[in-house]
Amino acid sequence: MAARAIHEQYKANLIKQTAAFFPSFDFLSNASRTKSSTNDFDGKRIKNYDNNFRLEAKVSWEVDVWGRLRSTSSAAQSDLNQGAFDLKNAKLSIATRVAQQWIELIALTQQEVIARNQKNNLAQIVERTTNRYNAGLSDILDLRLVETDLATAQATLFSRVDQRSKAARQLEILLGRYPSAEIKTRKFLPEINNNFNAGIPSNLLKNRPDLLSAEEKIIASNFRVKEAESNRLPSLSLSHSTTYQNGKLKDLFDPVSLITSIAGSIIQPIFDGGRRTAIVEHKKAVTDQQTANYIALVFKAYQEVEDTLTSDVHLADQETQLQKATLNAAESERLSQEKYFNGLISILDLLQAQQRFFVAKSRLVNIQKQRLQTRAILFLALGGQSIPTVPAEKKTTSLSEPKDKDQKTNGTKLEEPTVEQSVEK
Structure with missing residues (x-):
């Protein structure tokens, strides 16, 4: 909204500056009645009334001898162009923020499902451990350890639900909606x-x-320098005035009532204490500042692009390694369950294996989120331009989506799709 309002200000200012090229026309009218009184020869009081009706038209025009008006108008046009680019940049920034928040919301949705899966998995382990304890196959320590992890997983799930709701409200606000956390993604x-x-x-x-x-x-700064330099030179103005003045309204436009005049004036600055010279120097300094800002902005633009490209490469490498880690952790967790319930390892080994599995899945989602958000930042860094790409190498195993909604993960059938690709046993 602010960028749009500034753009409208620049548009109005351009119209105002362009109007200086044309003559200005003013129309004035007035009517007056004057009362006076005198004494006649007999000493009698006589009242007199004088009417005066007047119409005047004035035309004035400044001749743009040195290009001052052209410089002012050109500077206003550059301001308008600047406002249009600022408005476009604001739209790109908002679009990027929406994309990043949308990605954030999806990632938190996946994190919520991961936390729910972990809680459900631990609930199954608690049930089986309780049965083993009742059968005398496990001690009370094993049961208390898995119950502790289940309570922790439940707390984590509550936190994920809260984070997802906040992210949904933030996205709704960016989209101009009421923050009800009901947006679908x-x-x-x-x-x-x-x-x-x-x-x-x-x-x-x-x-x-x-x-x-x-x-x-x-x-715009260069044009304003020319404008300031032109102010040090003589200015030429022309004016024309036509006036009708009469005591009777019906005779107002009588040719005898016409008064007309044409005048020209030249104003040459002689001495101003160095004010105009200082203004020129100030405008030049502003131009130098704008040039330095532009150079710094160019380097910053290249840095932003290089940083995002480098981050994309590193995040892609991390994603590949975390996919491998998730696969290995899933297999380790499956084997740990088998060995624990066969009495070959302790409950701590099982819980550690399971923790590694879900931590790896959560980290993988975070890396995938960061990589997508980096792509959004790159889009903004390039000003909305796309760059040439090549197909990525086909990954042998994808952990982003499940192949089957009824697929089991670590012996637990999920009530909703898992966040990561389930690992085939």
């Missing part, structure tokens, strides 16, 4: 199926709205 993060080509063409950055806005600031 997909259950799984989108998969990234392409990689960026090495190197970024510089022409992709030249379309960034903030860079184009910075360029327009420099252009």
Whole structure:
């Protein structure tokens, strides 16, 4: 809203400055009645009334001899262009924030399902451990340990639900909706199926709205320097006035009542204590500042792109390793359950294996979320421009979505789809 309002201000200012090229026309009218009194020769009081009706039209025009008006108008046009680029950049920023929050909401949805799966899995282990304890196959310590982990998992689930609700409300606010936390979203993060080509063409950055806005600031500053320099030179103004004045309204437009005049004036600054010279120097300094800001912004733009590209590569490597870790942890957790209930390992070994599994799944979701949000940041860093990509290598195992809604994970049939791809036993 603020960027749009500023853009409208620049638009109105351009119209105002452009109007200076045209003559200004003013129309004035007035009527007056004057009462006076005198004494005649007999000493009698005589009242007199004088009417006066007047119409006047004035035309004035400043001749743009030195290009001052052109410079002012061109600077206003650059301001308008700057406002348009700022508005575009604001829209891109909002779109990026919405995309990032949407990704955040999906990731928290997956984290909530992971926490629920962990709680359900522990509930099954508690049930089986209780049966073993009642049968004299386990001691009370094993039962208390799994009950402790179940209570912790339940608390974690409550926290995930709260985080997801807050993320949903934040997204609704960004979309201009009431924050009811009822917005619907997909259950799984989108998969990234392409990689960026090495190197970024510089022409992709030249379309960034903030860079184009910075360029327009420099252009506007240069025009204002010319405007200030023109103010030190003589100015030429022409004016024309036509007046009808008569004591009777019906005779107002009588040619005898016409008074007309044409005048021209030249104003040459002689001495102002150095004020106009100081204004010129100030405008030049502003131009130098805008140029320095533009150079710094260009370097920042390249840094943002390089940082996001580097992050994308590193996050992709982390995602690959965490996928392997999740697969290994899932297999370890399955084997640990078998060995524990066969009396080959302790309950601590089982709980540690299960903890590794769910931690690996949670970390994988976080990495996938970060990678998608990095792509959104890169989109903003390139000013909404896309860059050439190549297909990513086909992954042998995907942990993003389950193949079957009824597929079991670690011996537990889930009531809803799991966040990660279930590992085939």
